[in-house]
Amino acid sequence: MAREVQFARSTFNRGARRARPLPQYTRGPEPVERHPHEDRPLKLASRMDRIGTETAFEAAARARALESTGRDVIHLEIGEPDFDTPRHVSEAAARALLDDAATHYTAATGIQPLREAIVADVKRWKGIDTTPEQVVVTPGAKPIMFYAMLALVDDGDEVIYPNPGFPIYESMARYVGGTPVAALLREANDFRIDLDELTGLVTDRTKLLVINTPHNPTGSILTVEDIRHLAELAVERDLVVLADEIYGRLQYEGEPLSIATLPGMAERTITLDGFSKTFAMTGWRLGYGVLPEWLVPAFSRLVINSVSCTNAFAQAGAMEALTGSQDEADAYRAEFIARRTLMIDGLNAIPGVTCRMPHGAFYAFPNVTSFGRSSAEIADHLLYDAGVCGLAGTAFGAHGEGYLRFSYANSRENLALALERIGDSLASLERTGTLVEAHS
Ligand code: PLP
Secondary structure, X not given: OOOOOOOOHHHHOOOOOOOOOOXXXXXXXXXXXXXXXXXXXXXXXXXXXXXXXXXXXXXXXXXXXXXXXXXXXXXXXXXXOOOOOOHHHHHHHHXXXXXXXXXXXXXXXXXXXXXXXXXXXXXXXXXXXXXXXHEEEEOOOHHHHHHHHHHHOOOOOEEEEEEOOOHHHHHHHHHOOOEEEEEEEOHHHOOOEOHHHHHHHOOOOEEEEEEEOOOOOOOOOOOHHHHHHXXXXXXXXXXXXXXXXXXXXXXXXXXXXXXXXXXXXXXXXXXXEEOXXXXXXXXXXXXXXXXXXXXXXXXHHHHHHXXXXXXXXXXXXXXXXXXXXXXXXXXXXXXXXXXXXXHHHHHHOOXXXXXXXXXXXXXXXXXXXXXXXXXXXXXXXXXXXXXXXXXXXXXXXXXXXXXXXXXXXXXXXXXXHHHHHHHHHXXXXXXXXXXXXXXX
């Protein structure tokens, strides 16, 4: 029988006094009343012309459409571990859901014990000293990018971002009215930011510098010297840095360094990380930002305006992921290292393909310029001819032309089969003879 639900008087306080304007923010124009008969063409806001996308989701949909016709497709397009979330993590979330009634809204910026666990975790892995009050938990790490742009970038402000790079940086910068400025990552420079060139890109309008190490899609890493140089530049030119460290625990060589730990950087760095990649938790939607204090109220309001808070029982799982056994996370990492060798060696054995050894994350970014075709054409060919779904390098910005991205977050067996199919299929691909320019 349906239970009568009693709402607190304050739940629907329709007759309440009109709220006073929020003191610290200026109000925009008052809402306008319109009448239904008024003529109004239905159309999207013009800002929608400026939003991009993440092609991986579209490629996956095309691959699934192909599969529905009976074709076998090996999925190397989406950047997500193929492993299951560690069982103890899922159990903790299930317990929270079933036994602890974790079914209500939480604090907008996340439950306190999780924020404390994140503080301990970033100290352990990144050497960052912070407080729970500076941690904002979000549904996935992606919102941290969006909130950073919304909170910081005014019309015409410039955002420097890596290209090729995660497509959402450019998309969001443009969407909020900013001007994205590409810092090119070249193969000849092992896909690291060219520091001299970067210095020349900074202007008086530069507000935000986005860095990502280990890097999607190239697997490159920034060296300790690079990061020191970037920090000096940020302090000198008064930039905020969005440090995307989502692949931080998947760095296989070199010494990891979080830019937030360098002098003058704590007050100007947003460190982005999350649970998707390290703990195979993409579908949980769990991420976080470690922020300077002055940015927390803005992020908190953006959370309240957009999602209210992050899923309550997922946060219980997140706590277990950080504080429980790390055996699975370590095993995933070891497996990625083994697959990396298999994948890169296999690609380099294919005539016409060359691939640098990535130093982190789980992507191969082979150079396919010798085929004289665009990356998109080759990616399409491989999907329909070989049943291997990868992505064109241009899914990561114009400067990804000449490359493909394959995620090696798939079983060794599937990777070996994919390599065989790619080799056979490229051998039958007619070369056009025109060289496609790679930005190297
Ligand atoms: N940053 C980079 C570089 C990524 O590749 C991804 C996901 O692919 C994210 C952030 C977002 O991760 P999440 O799934 O936690 O939103």
